[in-house]
Amino acid sequence: MLVVEDNALNIKLFCDLLNAHGHETEPVTDSREALDAARSFKPDLVITDIQLPYVTGIELMELLRADEELKDVPIMAVTAYAAAGDDERIRAAGAQAYVSKPISVMRFAETVDQLLEGGRLDEGSNHSSQ
Numbered sequence: 001m002l003v004v005e006d007n008a009l010n011i012k013l014f015c016d017l018l019n020a021h022g023h024e025t026e027p028v029t030d031s032r033e034a035l036d037a038a039r040s041f042k043p044d045l046v047i048t049d050i051q052l053p054y055v056t057g058i059e060l061m062e063l064l065r066a067d068e069e070l071k072d073v074p075i076m077a078v079t080a081y082a083a084a085g086d087d088e089r090i091r092a093a094g095a096q097a098y099v100s101k102p103i104s105v106m107r108f109a110e111t112v113d114q115l116l117e118g119g120r121l122d123e124g125s126n127h128s129s130q
Helices: 008-020 031-041 057-066 086-093 105-116
Strands: 002-004 026-028 046-049 075-079 097-100
Touching: 002 008, 002 031, 008 026, 008 046, 008 105, 026 031, 031 046, 031 057, 046 057, 057 075, 057 086, 075 086, 075 105, 086 097, 097 105
Parallel strands: 002 026, 002 046, 046 075, 075 097
Antiparallel strands: none
């Protein structure tokens, strides 16, 4: 899994959590390097912050969707600023799901599992496992 996050504490939390669940992670703290990292790493899932310097999470998702090899990789967006209309904007850019910061560890893990199983998450769902 490719994890794109500019905050050192958040990227450690996300990677530790994913690694504890048996996932291999590739952390990227500079969003300018994220597309090249995705091309070389070939992730099963991309987790990206929305509020990134240089290349925003929205721009990164659009770049991933435009890339022939990466266009079908599920994307989970993470944002601290979920305002009205953000859900539509984030999904329009290509995310299958998003979680708000501060993250719920359980919700984060459940969302990752659902995306890996190929499920698209409905807005407003509680993202609980079946």
